[in-house]
Amino acid sequence: MSNILGTATAGVEVFAIRTGSVRIRENQVRGKGHGRRRLLRTYTGVAWSDWLPIYAWVIAHPEGQIVVDTGETAQVAEPDYFPSWHPYFRRGLEERLTPQDEIGPQLENRWIDSRQVRRVVMTHLHTDHAGGLRHFPNSEILVEPREFALASGLNGRLRGYLPNRFPAWLRPTFMKFLPVPYGPFERSLPLTDAGDVVVVPTPGHTAGHVSVIVRTVEVTYFLAGDTSYTEALMLDGQVDGVAPDEDAARDTLRRIRLLAEREPLVYLPAHDPQSADRLLAKQVVREGRGSGLSETVASKAVRVTGFQERHDAIQ
Numbered sequence: 001m002s003n004i005l006g007t008a009t010a011g012v013e014v015f016a017i018r019t020g021s022v023r024i025r026e027n028q029v030r031g032k033g034h035g036r037r038r039l040l041r042t043y044t045g046v047a048w049s050d051w052l053p054i055y056a057w058v059i060a061h062p063e064g065q066i067v068v069d070t071g072e073t074a075q076v077a078e079p080d081y082f083p084s085w086h087p088y089f090r091r092g093l094e095e096r097l098t099p100q101d102e103i104g105p106q107l108e109n110r111w112i113d114s115r116q117v118r119r120v121v122m123t124h125l126h127t128d129h130a131g132g133l134r135h136f137p138n139s140e141i142l143v144e145p146r147e148f149a150l151a152s153g154l155n156g157r158l159r160g161y162l163p164n165r166f167p168a169w170l171r172p173t174f175m176k177f178l179p180v181p182y183g184p185f186e187r188s189l190p191l192t193d194a195g196d197v198v199v200v201p202t203p204g205h206t207a208g209h210v211s212v213i214v215r216t217v218e219v220t221y222f223l224a225g226d227t228s229y230t231e232a233l234m235l236d237g238q239v240d241g242v243a244p245d246e247d248a249a250r251d252t253l254r255r256i257r258l259l260a261e262r263e264p265l266v267y268l269p270a271h272d273p274q275s276a277d278r279l280l281a282k283q284v285v286r287e288g289r290g291s292g293l294s295e296t297v298a299s300k301a302v303r304v305t306g307f308q309e310r311h312d313a314i315q
């Protein structure tokens with residue numbers, strides 16, 4: 001643990017904000033095959049996933065609140081919100097939420113004024129993470145520069161981003177990683193003076209994807225964005241159907257497993273039906289700790305706590 005930064009500050013808490021539900025094709029949840037074919041199968045597959053949560057997170061910190069991702073906007077229900085020419089939005093995605101499900105009203109319910117939030121960190125810029133940006137006109141919006149470039153313009157729209165829906169005022173602060181390792185991650189960026197909130201690059205689902213690590217006295221939270229859709233898929237090293245670079249995605253999942261061997265890690269993907277329960281229970285990655293992962297243990301984890309079972313468990 002020699003290269004783990006910072007110490008835990010007392011009183012740091014993480015809250016889950018659920019901004020509606022999404023379903024995607026099963027072939028996106030678990031990529032089938034490789035290369036172009038894997039990407040195409042997310043459009044051509046017929047089986048839907050279950051309805052999955054869309055989580056954003058609030059880190060309540062003595063140095064100021066930090067929001068991680070902003071969830072979705074209820075505007076997705078408007079007929080022209082998504083470009084009808086794009087096969088992904090025609091075929092690959094369905095979402096459900098009301099205006100009250102958006103992050104702004106939900107923070108208000110917790111007596112947090114979204115306009116007072118100091119900083120917002122974006123794991124990536126897909127619509128179900130960036131849809132709530134309009135609630136944070138006064139915040140510093142932190143984005144990985146490559147992610148912003150890839151999301152911009154017509155090419156961004158071809159890649160499945162909706163840059164035309166970003167707020168007109170958006171002038172992100174670009175995060176520049178330092179050559180300072182955090183565990184298995186070679187570069188990192190501390191967000192607090194205490195060094196207990198740290199961003200690390202987690203390319204895979206998108207090339208500029210990042211995750212946010214929050215060290216508390218008892219456990220370390222890993223706000224994972226879309227590095228995988230469930231903990232079981234991370235343990236299994238399963239790449240999704242849309243990641244542009246399969247090797248990068250697999251390498252990121254490997255680093256997360258390594259981190260889980262070093263620290264009591266609570267892994268919190270944005271769409272895992274079990275994320276909120278794990279957060280509340282401070283439930284650390286089970287198979288990640290100790291002697292390392294064996295194939296058998298990893299595949300058993302997938303069988304026991306696979307997608308359907310997890311969903312059924314909360315019905």
Ligand SMILES: [Zn+2]
Pocket residue numbers: 124126205226
């Ligand atoms: Zn995404």
